[in-house]
Amino acid sequence: MSKSRLETFADGVFAIAATLLIIRVSADASGRALGGALTHAWPQYAAYALSFSMIGTWWLNHHAYMEVIDHVDRTFLFLNLSLLVFVAFLPFPTHLIAEHFHDAGLRAAVIVYGITQTGAALSMGLLWSHAAKGRRLISPGVGQRIVARHTRDVWVGTPYCAAATLVALWSPYATLVIIAVAEVFYIFGGTFFLRRSATESVV
Amino acid sequence: MSKSRLETFADGVFAIAATLLIIRVSADASGRALGGALTHAWPQYAAYALSFSMIGTWWLNHHAYMEVIDHVDRTFLFLNLSLLVFVAFLPFPTHLIAEHFHDAGLRAAVIVYGITQTGAALSMGLLWSHAAKGRRLISPGVGQRIVARHTRDVWVGTPYCAAATLVALWSPYATLVIIAVAEVFYIFGGTFFLRRSATESVV
Amino acid sequence: MSKSRLETFADGVFAIAATLLIIRVSADASGRALGGALTHAWPQYAAYALSFSMIGTWWLNHHAYMEVIDHVDRTFLFLNLSLLVFVAFLPFPTHLIAEHFHDAGLRAAVIVYGITQTGAALSMGLLWSHAAKGRRLISPGVGQRIVARHTRDVWVGTPYCAAATLVALWSPYATLVIIAVAEVFYIFGGTFFLRRSATESVV
Amino acid sequence: MSKSRLETFADGVFAIAATLLIIRVSADASGRALGGALTHAWPQYAAYALSFSMIGTWWLNHHAYMEVIDHVDRTFLFLNLSLLVFVAFLPFPTHLIAEHFHDAGLRAAVIVYGITQTGAALSMGLLWSHAAKGRRLISPGVGQRIVARHTRDVWVGTPYCAAATLVALWSPYATLVIIAVAEVFYIFGGTFFLRRSATESVV
Numbered sequence: 001m002s003k004s005r006l007e008t009f010a011d012g013v014f015a016i017a018a019t020l021l022i023i024r025v026s027a028d029a030s031g032r033a034l035g036g037a038l039t040h041a042w043p044q045y046a047a048y049a050l051s052f053s054m055i056g057t058w059w060l061n062h063h064a065y066m067e068v069i070d071h072v073d074r075t076f077l078f079l080n081l082s083l084l085v086f087v088a089f090l091p092f093p094t095h096l097i098a099e100h101f102h103d104a105g106l107r108a109a110v111i112v113y114g115i116t117q118t119g120a121a122l123s124m125g126l127l128w129s130h131a132a133k134g135r136r137l138i139s140p141g142v143g144q145r146i147v148a149r150h151t152r153d154v155w156v157g158t159p160y161c162a163a164a165t166l167v168a169l170w171s172p173y174a175t176l177v178i179i180a181v182a183e184v185f186y187i188f189g190g191t192f193f194l195r196r197s198a199t200e201s202v203v
Numbered sequence: 204m205s206k207s208r209l210e211t212f213a214d215g216v217f218a219i220a221a222t223l224l225i226i227r228v229s230a231d232a233s234g235r236a237l238g239g240a241l242t243h244a245w246p247q248y249a250a251y252a253l254s255f256s257m258i259g260t261w262w263l264n265h266h267a268y269m270e271v272i273d274h275v276d277r278t279f280l281f282l283n284l285s286l287l288v289f290v291a292f293l294p295f296p297t298h299l300i301a302e303h304f305h306d307a308g309l310r311a312a313v314i315v316y317g318i319t320q321t322g323a324a325l326s327m328g329l330l331w332s333h334a335a336k337g338r339r340l341i342s343p344g345v346g347q348r349i350v351a352r353h354t355r356d357v358w359v360g361t362p363y364c365a366a367a368t369l370v371a372l373w374s375p376y377a378t379l380v381i382i383a384v385a386e387v388f389y390i391f392g393g394t395f396f397l398r399r400s401a402t403e404s405v406v
Numbered sequence: 407m408s409k410s411r412l413e414t415f416a417d418g419v420f421a422i423a424a425t426l427l428i429i430r431v432s433a434d435a436s437g438r439a440l441g442g443a444l445t446h447a448w449p450q451y452a453a454y455a456l457s458f459s460m461i462g463t464w465w466l467n468h469h470a471y472m473e474v475i476d477h478v479d480r481t482f483l484f485l486n487l488s489l490l491v492f493v494a495f496l497p498f499p500t501h502l503i504a505e506h507f508h509d510a511g512l513r514a515a516v517i518v519y520g521i522t523q524t525g526a527a528l529s530m531g532l533l534w535s536h537a538a539k540g541r542r543l544i545s546p547g548v549g550q551r552i553v554a555r556h557t558r559d560v561w562v563g564t565p566y567c568a569a570a571t572l573v574a575l576w577s578p579y580a581t582l583v584i585i586a587v588a589e590v591f592y593i594f595g596g597t598f599f600l601r602r603s604a605t606e607s608v609v
Numbered sequence: 610m611s612k613s614r615l616e617t618f619a620d621g622v623f624a625i626a627a628t629l630l631i632i633r634v635s636a637d638a639s640g641r642a643l644g645g646a647l648t649h650a651w652p653q654y655a656a657y658a659l660s661f662s663m664i665g666t667w668w669l670n671h672h673a674y675m676e677v678i679d680h681v682d683r684t685f686l687f688l689n690l691s692l693l694v695f696v697a698f699l700p701f702p703t704h705l706i707a708e709h710f711h712d713a714g715l716r717a718a719v720i721v722y723g724i725t726q727t728g729a730a731l732s733m734g735l736l737w738s739h740a741a742k743g744r745r746l747i748s749p750g751v752g753q754r755i756v757a758r759h760t761r762d763v764w765v766g767t768p769y770c771a772a773a774t775l776v777a778l779w780s781p782y783a784t785l786v787i788i789a790v791a792e793v794f795y796i797f798g799g800t801f802f803l804r805r806s807a808t809e810s811v812v
Contacts, residue, residue, distance in 0.1 A: 105233065
């Protein structure tokens with residue numbers, strides 16, 4: 001099967017999941033109270049921005065991998081669906097965090113958020129490893145150095161996200177800081193975090 | 204009419220319907236109660252995952268058929284729309300099942316779910332049969348063996364889904380198990396269920 | 407400007423608007439009452455199916471016109487946006503009709519529905535006429551007979567929809583029958599209604 | 610990285626954000642009261658139409674810039690994501706304005722709307738300037754006159770939107786008039802406002 005249709009479907013899910021994040025953002029108040037309610041609702045915007053950039057990052061990495069892949073097989077299709085299940089699920093825990101940022105429900109919300117991230121990272125790892133094993137689905141012209149670097153880097157995400165999720169048992173705020181810092185480093189640093197090689201190949 | 208535009212529209216509907224599933228997922232509780240509410244809401248996640256993979260499977264089969272089709276005609280366009288009506292409808296019964304999993308409304312919810320699945324399977328059957336009759340819309344280079352196999356397999360779905368729907372009159376849980384087992388076999392087995400030849404041609 | 411990007415954007419809006427229709431479908435009841443509530447909610451399904459097929463029909467006609475258009479200009483872009491404004495608006499009056507089918511609000515709901523349809527038909531007429539005037543945007547190879555037939559047929563929609571909307575002042579049910587009958591004739595007849603030539607060129 | 614995938618993702622977000630605007634439109638009333646409620650809800654339709662045309666305009670400008678860009682780099686990808694964050698956010702303040710048009714919350718709603726617009730304009734400016742600096746990402750065949758004109762025009766949007774936002778401290782209605790007038794001039798005039806050169810290149 002050619003990879004182009006898989007990319008179209010995946011691009012659709014990535015773009016829709018990112019755009020659907022806004023549906024759950026709300027700040028209900030009437031009249032003069034709206035200004036205060038909108039200010040109080042800042043976790044809604046922060047959660048929206050964080051999840052939007054997470055989905056954008058997943059999309060970037062997905063493309064970095066697809067660029068060196070020649071074709072796809074049945075297992076790859078289902079691992080890809082598994083990744084998309086977690087991507088499309090993200091608006092739900094994002095909403096939970098925004099709604100419960102100021103109450104005791106935050107821990108449970110962050111754990112669901114972290115599990116979703118870990119599930120996506122794990123799916124991404126399995127997706128790439130399936131493609132890379134014995135260069136099964138890799139384009140002939142791609143250097144083995146790039147494949148090896150992707151293989152090394154793709155597996156940083158799963159333990160990182162899993163550890164961040166466990167930290168929520170101690171402090172859900174710490175989990176959010178860990179995830180947000182990694183995202184900021186990824187965006188502005190580009191030389192620090194797990195997707196280094198992925199972005200290099202993107203550039 | 205070239206088939207590429209039809210594929211773009213269909214891909215859009217498949218991707219959007221799958222991603223919209225998350226909109227109805229909810230677990231409303233305040234403060235410390237959220238953890239329990241999230242655990243109690245497991246049917247929401249299960250229904251989400253099941254319907255997401257159903258839509259992914261329909262998308263896979265749709266592509267398997269489109270790959271051997273050369274062009275489309277007016278009847279094909281409307282049968283395709285008919286299929287998409289059922290695909291886009293799926294988030295509604297999915298939500299009904301999730302909401303009513305713990306009460307007596309489950310039977311009615313599962314019946315609507317099963318009718319939607321049966322409608323999609325029937326549309327898929329009519330879609331393929333219209334294309335395959337006398338090789339009306341089939342690409343010249345495609346072997347008759349593949350066409351015959353698709354024709355045989357595409358019609359397994361309708362009685363299977365219809366029977367599963369009828370089982371809900373006895374036990375809605377049994378219906379869900381029948382549908383979920385078929386889906387799991389399809390994903391992990393690939394040699395068992397109705398879309399065998401479809402996936403072979405996908406690979 | 408090449409027409410392909412406009413088609414991508416328009417295809418996206420058509421597919422999303424059709425799929426979003428399901429979001430407003432609901433049937434809230436608890437336990438054993440759900441079966442009755444789901445049966446009582448039949449206007450929801452009927453409105454969903456009618457609007458889904460309307461959007462599908464608009465999409466078909468849009469493609470029939472785009473097929474004979476060579477390139478687009480600034481005015482065409484804005485007329486196209488105007489069409490999409492009405493297409494994307496349709497889920498709202500569809501929901502109104504479904505919600506108010508059993509009460510006195512139906513008249514107002516149907517009038518909004520009819521105005522939306524008329525607006526879409528009018529935009530489609532202006533869109534095509536702008537392209538066809540002096541063959542401004544028409545591909546050189548397209549026969550003048552096809553252009554003339556499109557010009558004649560595209561303007562049947564506006565008075566038809568406007569008249570159907572006015573009928574709602576007398577009976578909103580009659581309006582819905584008029585719209586639904588036209589749609590059914592269009593789908594199954596193909597030789598009756600306004601888009602005859604459009605579909606001929608589609609085939 | 611080739612620019613085509615970025616365009617697909619951006620097109621998806623533009624189309625989805627525009628179509629999602631309808632989800633928040635509502636007019637809840639029962640029976641005979643619906644007609645009055647629908648009339649009273651006119652700010653909902655006006656806000657919908659304004660935001661839909663704003664997104665359409667952003668999409669047009671985005672394409673005008675992409676047309677003269679040859680390839681994209683890592684910084685461009687993230688500036689593009691930053692633009693899309695604001696585009697996808699627009700349905701939220703649009704809804705706030707529609708809901709609070711008749712009460713004292715309008716000022717706060719319009720300020721959020723204005724900040725979103727300013728953020729989008731600023732992202733668009735940075736996006737283009739990054740591409741244009743030393744013709745970093747510009748296609749070789751594109752005349753320097755076009756690049757210079759884009760550079761001059763793209764930066765009109767940010768102060769215009771920022772100033773319109775500040776005006777809301779005095780009168781939120783004035784802000785809406787300023788934004789709507791600019792949009793109307795842009796659509797019907799095409800020779801007045803900031804995107805003049807962009808649209809010229811679009812045509």
